[in-house]
Amino acid sequence: MTETSEPTLLDGDSYIDGCPHARLAALREAGTTSWQPGTVDPSMSQPEVFGAWFVHRYEEVKSVLRDPATFSSQRGTVMLVDPAPDRVEAMSNMLLNMDPPKHSRYRRLVAAIFTPRRVEELRPRVEALAKQVIDRIAPIGTADGIHDIAAPMPMRVIAELLGIPERGEQLFEISNRMTGAVDDRDPETRLRLALEAALDIHVLGQETAREKRGRPDGTVLSAYVNGTLEGVDADQQGATDEETGWFLMLMAVGGNETVRTATAQAIRIFSQWPGQRDLLVSDLDRYMPGAVEEILRYRxxxxxxxRTTNADVEIDGQPMGEGTKVVCNFTAALRDPRAFDDPDTFDITREQPRTQLAFGFGExxxxxANLARLQLQVILREIYSRIPDIHPSGEVVHQPSPLISGLLSMPVAFTPET
Ligand code: HEM
Known part of the structure; x- marks a missing residue:
């Protein structure tokens, strides 16, 4: 265990200059866990942030994630800041914030949406969307890496997957407000807009559920609402309006911001490792799958x-009482030298076939994950086959968040396509 006198890792300010890799490495090498004190954040809806034990090592992070009976997602939610107490119960309608057995039942329903066949069927649409994104900027030679490149695709892909492409623009607009990717750096304004957007998406989900209920139209969302998804038990009921609202919100949080973050970070990382970029460009088919895995590991x-403990526990000798907050720190764990050789080197040819912890583990x-991989492989292929010298050309603004390594803006430049 390590006590630290530095500002807490639960405070967004610790991430203003990006991932504090050196600090995390020092903590990880000093011990498996470190106590990060709570803080008061007046820009948050619930200003008290509870202190938490951060778990920094690969194997121990996996041990926590594989034991949902002890380490609950439902108590206090998986977010790093507790929602207001009256919101915790409502938020447990989101899959991420459920524990078994409720989680297991509902996960079967959601999993039936993401079958490998369905994801693969989306490939031509994802390719067309990626082409549109790069067509728009390729002749110009400059762009904003977030707004113009990383952001436009993921939410539209989700709309396609669910069979509601007509909602794509609306979902994209709401998701921009939700992720704070609006032209305002004031944290309070961003938070207010994000909360309003969360409500909007919830309402949109409920409305769409009502439209689809009892009127099967062959779309995935209609099957989800009416309980007729292939692979789902006959006695499994469809999703309620409320669940559908939370489901769309989960898509916006889990399926949108993550992919846009990985896309933007990939551009940054490849410009910092030009040798690896040249290798990728030399044979896109061969190196792209490994490149995507390595981007997710590296950043x-x-x-x-x-998680929140359901009982008194110990992690590597550190006692933690029931009700303690435990934070699985992927950034440090994915650079744990116990799991990865030379972990600070970005190497797209890494051979260690590690479970990709960036996607979590266990329940x-x-x-x-497969949809994310597909999108990242397709958009990066479009970028590196057409504008391979793309690089940040001005101030990169990091999202000051302990949760996501997002970027708020990143001007980029490249040789225009002729
Ligand atoms: C690079 C992109 C992505 C990353 C890094 C990522 C990461 C994660 C992680 C770490 C978890 C586990 C959270 C936990 O244990 O509490 C998770 C869960 C989840 N993700 Fe992703 N994700 C990505 C993309 C996506 C996409 C594209 C979708 C869907 C469109 C998606 C849908 C989900 C869902 C539904 C869950 C909840 C599973 C459950 O609670 O049983 N994710 N993701």
């Missing part, structure tokens, strides 16, 4: 995720 889009393992 985990989700920095940390939280809550990311249901969208």
């Amino acid at each position: 985990a889009p989700i920095r940390s995720i939280r 809550h393992y990311c249901l969208g």
Whole structure:
């Protein structure tokens, strides 16, 4: 265990200059866990942030995630800041914030949406969307890496997957407000807009559920609402309006911001490692799958995720009472030298076939992992086959968040396509 006198890792300010890798490495090498004190954040809806034990090592992070009976997602939610007490129960309608057995039942329903076949069927649409994104900027030679490149695709892909492409623009607009990717750096304004957007998406989900209920139209969302998804038990009921509202919110949080973050970070990382970029460009087919895995390892889009203990426990000798907050710190764990050789080197040819912890582990393992991989491989292929010298050309603004390694803006430049 390590006590630290530095500002807490639960405070967004610790991430203003990006991931504090050196600090996290020092903590990880000093011990498996470190206590990060709570803080008061007046820009948050619930200003008290509870202190938490951060778990920094690969194997121990996995041990926490594989034991949902002891480490609950439901108590206090997986967010790093507790929602207001009256919101906790409502938020347990989101899959991420459920524990078994409720989680297991509902996960079967959501998992039926993300079958490998369905994801693969989306490939031509994802390719067309990625082409549109790069067509728009390729002749110009400059762009904003977030607004113009990373942001436009993920939410539209989700709309396609669910069979509601007509809602794509609306979902994209709401998701921009939700992720704070609006032209305002004031944290309070961003938070207010994000909360309003969360409500909007919830309402949109409920409305769409009502439209689809009892009127099967062959779309995935209609099957989800009417309980007729292929692979789902006959006695499994469809999702309620409320669940559908939370489901769309989960898509916006889990399936949108993560992919846009990975896309933007990929551009940054490849410009910092030009040798690896040249290798990728030399044979896109061969190196792309490994490149995507390595981007997610090197700069985990989700920095940390939280659990709350259901009993008195110990992690590597550190006692923790029942009700303690435990934070699985992916950023540090994915650079744990116990799990990865030379972990601070970005190497797209890494051979260690590690479970990709960036997608979580165990009961809550990311249901969208294959869809994320598909999107990242397709958009990065479009970028590196057409504008391979793309690089940040001005101030990169990091999202000051302990949860996600997002970027708010990143001007980029490249040789225009002729
Ligand atoms: C690079 C992109 C992505 C990353 C890094 C990522 C990461 C994660 C992580 C770490 C979890 C586990 C959270 C926990 O244990 O509490 C998770 C869960 C989840 N993700 Fe993703 N995700 C990505 C993309 C997506 C996409 C594209 C979708 C869907 C469109 C998606 C849908 C989900 C869902 C539904 C869950 C909840 C699973 C459950 O609670 O059982 N994710 N994701």
